[in-house]
Amino acid sequence: MNIQAVKVIYKYEMLRAWETLLQSFASPVISTALYFVVFGSAIGGRIERVDGVAYGSFIVPGLMMLALLTQSIANASFGIFFPKFTGTIYEVMSAPVSFMEILLGYVGAAATKSLIIGLIILATAGFFVPLEIAHPVWMCAFLLLTCISFSLFGFIIGLWAKDFEKLQLIPLLVITPLVFLGGSFYSVSMLPPTWQTVTLFNPVVYLISGFRWSFFEVSDVSVGTSLSIVLLFLGLCLLVVWWMFRTGYRLRQ
Amino acid sequence: MSSIVSVSNLSKTYAGGYRALNDVSLEIAEGEILALLGPNGAGKTTLISIVCGIVNASEGSVRVGGYDIIKDYRRTRELIGLVPQELTLGHFDTVWNTLCFSRGLFGKKPDPAYLERLLRDLSLWSKRDTEIMALSGGMKRRVLIGKALSHQPRVLFLDEPTAGVDVDLRKDMWGLVRGLRESGVTIILTTHYIEEAEEIADRVGIIADGRLILVDDKQALMQKLGRKAMIIELEQPLARVPDTLAVWGLELSGDGCQLTYTYDPRSARTGIPGLLQAISEAGLLLKDFKTTQSSLEEIFVGLVKGKA
Ligand SMILES: Nc1ncnc2c1ncn2[C@@H]1O[C@H](COP(=O)(O)OP(=O)(O)OP(=O)(O)O)[C@@H](O)[C@H]1O
Ligand SMILES: [Mg+2]
Numbered sequence: 338m339n340i341q342a343v344k345v346i347y348k349y350e351m352l353r354a355w356e357t358l359l360q361s362f363a364s365p366v367i368s369t370a371l372y373f374v375v376f377g378s379a380i381g382g383r384i385e386r387v388d389g390v391a392y393g394s395f396i397v398p399g400l401m402m403l404a405l406l407t408q409s410i411a412n413a414s415f416g417i418f419f420p421k422f423t424g425t426i427y428e429v430m431s432a433p434v435s436f437m438e439i440l441l442g443y444v445g446a447a448a449t450k451s452l453i454i455g456l457i458i459l460a461t462a463g464f465f466v467p468l469e470i471a472h473p474v475w476m477c478a479f480l481l482l483t484c485i486s487f488s489l490f491g492f493i494i495g496l497w498a499k500d501f502e503k504l505q506l507i508p509l510l511v512i513t514p515l516v517f518l519g520g521s522f523y524s525v526s527m528l529p530p531t532w533q534t535v536t537l538f539n540p541v542v543y544l545i546s547g548f549r550w551s552f553f554e555v556s557d558v559s560v561g562t563s564l565s566i567v568l569l570f571l572g573l574c575l576l577v578v579w580w581m582f583r584t585g586y587r588l589r590q
Numbered sequence: 591m592s593s594i595v596s597v598s599n600l601s602k603t604y605a606g607g608y609r610a611l612n613d614v615s616l617e618i619a620e621g622e623i624l625a626l627l628g629p630n631g632a633g634k635t636t637l638i639s640i641v642c643g644i645v646n647a648s649e650g651s652v653r654v655g656g657y658d659i660i661k662d663y664r665r666t667r668e669l670i671g672l673v674p675q676e677l678t679l680g681h682f683d684t685v686w687n688t689l690c691f692s693r694g695l696f697g698k699k700p701d702p703a704y705l706e707r708l709l710r711d712l713s714l715w716s717k718r719d720t721e722i723m724a725l726s727g728g729m730k731r732r733v734l735i736g737k738a739l740s741h742q743p744r745v746l747f748l749d750e751p752t753a754g755v756d757v758d759l760r761k762d763m764w765g766l767v768r769g770l771r772e773s774g775v776t777i778i779l780t781t782h783y784i785e786e787a788e789e790i791a792d793r794v795g796i797i798a799d800g801r802l803i804l805v806d807d808k809q810a811l812m813q814k815l816g817r818k819a820m821i822i823e824l825e826q827p828l829a830r831v832p833d834t835l836a837v838w839g840l841e842l843s844g845d846g847c848q849l850t851y852t853y854d855p856r857s858a859r860t861g862i863p864g865l866l867q868a869i870s871e872a873g874l875l876l877k878d879f880k881t882t883q884s885s886l887e888e889i890f891v892g893l894v895k896g897k898a
Contacts, residue, residue, distance in 0.1 A: 339664070345694030349687075356682070424678035428737070431642040432695040433667040589646050590604060 342434045346442025373465045388555040393466035398549040399521030413447035413491030436582035447488035475551035489574035525557040594620040600650035610636040612800040625787035626780040628797035634780040671743030681723035696741035748779035822849040825875035
């Protein structure tokens with residue numbers, strides 16, 4: 338195992354975040370704070386309770402997920418797309434590193450960054466609304482799994498994308514709608530029955546539901562189902578990445 | 591001598607169907623400097639990229655240090671340093687950070703003392719904390735060399751190391767390459783500058799159209815293919831070569847004042863004494879004469895034209 342290589346890739350990626358601190362950490366915090374002001378305080382004041390939880394608190398897990406998903410994907414996809422774009426990837430390709438080591442470095446760093454962002458948002462949320470976490474271990478597990486899976490997913494997008502436009506395409510056209518319709522701001526049970534069924538095809542619903550359960554013990558689907566779906570997604574991403582490295586997809590000609 | 595790099599029947603067809611390499615076989619001895627010459631698009635970079643693991647071969651195999659580049663990629667890649675043709679560098683990284691990154695990537699523990707020496711040798715020490723985008727092109731080229739040497743490779747590939755580099759720096763680069771060779775590093779470089787190959791290479795390989803046309807000792811190549819020319823200056827201009835001199839196949843030029851005689855320097859009888867005698871018998875007055883040896887460039891142009 339080439340530990341040194343994992344270390345330098347990880348360090349390099351973390352340093353990049355540090356140097357663009359404002360963009361990396363401050364902007365998700367600011368946008369989340371804005372959501373709290375708008376949805377939590379302004380609108381939330383007029384909404385009674387959802388599933389027995391005050392609306393301001395109710396949206397916290399969803400908001401965290403929204404940030405985690407977009408940040409994981411953005412960080413990981415950019416991390417691998419950029420060296421591909423500038424050509425500096427040649428060095429990684431000519432180095433004695435395995436695909437596992439490359440993954441550990443790039444995806445590890447992207448996941449770490451999202452984890453930090455998630456925790457910062459949680460702390461920010463604590464300023465605005467009262468928060469209690471019923472199952473901290475489960476909360477951490479969902480947090481970690483989400484960071485890792487979606488960083489992997491971002492890595493795939495970064496490898497696949499041939500230009501900046503494609504890089505933005507999936508996050509914009511797929512992820513953002515899925516997250517917004519995934520119950521960040523409402524409970525699925527508030528929807529008409531037909532839409533409830535449609536919603537169940539949205540994987541993000543399971544993610545948010547499980548995560549919310551770890552806070553308030555209320556959920557749209559059972560925790561076990563949530564966990565299975567997240568693990569399934571993780572496995573799927575791993576499979577795709579493994580295939581990509583094996584075939585040298587978009588890297589080695 | 592044992593081969594450190596051994597290329598067997600290597601071919602590469604790119605996804606578009608273009609055959610960039612065609613059945614190339616090549617043995618590179620430990621400690622030598624091999625220059626690969628060839629016109630644009632000949633396949634030089636493709637060959638290097640395959641050995642370094644950046645491009646997959648379509649057919650054939652490569653061994654480095656006795657190991658297969660696919661099966662034992664860790665071992666072979668550890669041995670190799672690559673300076674790519676393009677100036678591909680992270681613009682926001684500092685010189686020092688990018689060298690540390692490269693060293694780590696190749697699995698070596700940090701060694702600030704070695705990297706300092708390296709940067710001093712490359713005259714980059716004063717620039718160690720500078721961001722790469724603030725460096726000149728020649729400096730960037732040296733940063734790339736530094737990155738390639740950061741993990742102390744035993745085989746160094748230099749893909750056009752002196753493209754866009756001024757004369758002074760090119761001389762420095764040659765010095766650096768010779769110094770590396772003395773420390774036991776095997777060097778393979780590609781170049782368009784024939785004088786570069788002539789200056790520093792032990793052996794020269796010529797690639798055209800994806801084929802390795804020939805590989806030979808630089809000296810042997812020059813001798814095998816390099817004919818010599820004797821240029822004879824006359825006092826009085828001639829309208830035409832006298833018939834008595836026809837057997838020598840002379841060429842008249844320079845307003846009729848210059849006769850050029852080409853001959854094979856390897857042959858025991860060059861015919862020069864006989865020619866000089868015949869000239870004086872023809873009553874021509876000799877002003878001066880000199881001999882020249884054809885450069886690699888002329889050899890190269892001749893070869894590539896011949897194969898086309
Ligand atoms: N990624 C690629 N896809 C398709 N064709 C390619 C690719 N890379 C190179 N080629 C083609 O393969 C041929 C050999 O290219 P290569 O870069 O090896 O040449 P070269 O000898 O290094 O040329 P130069 O002296 O200009 O650097 C060229 O015709 C080029 O167009
Ligand atoms: Mg080239």
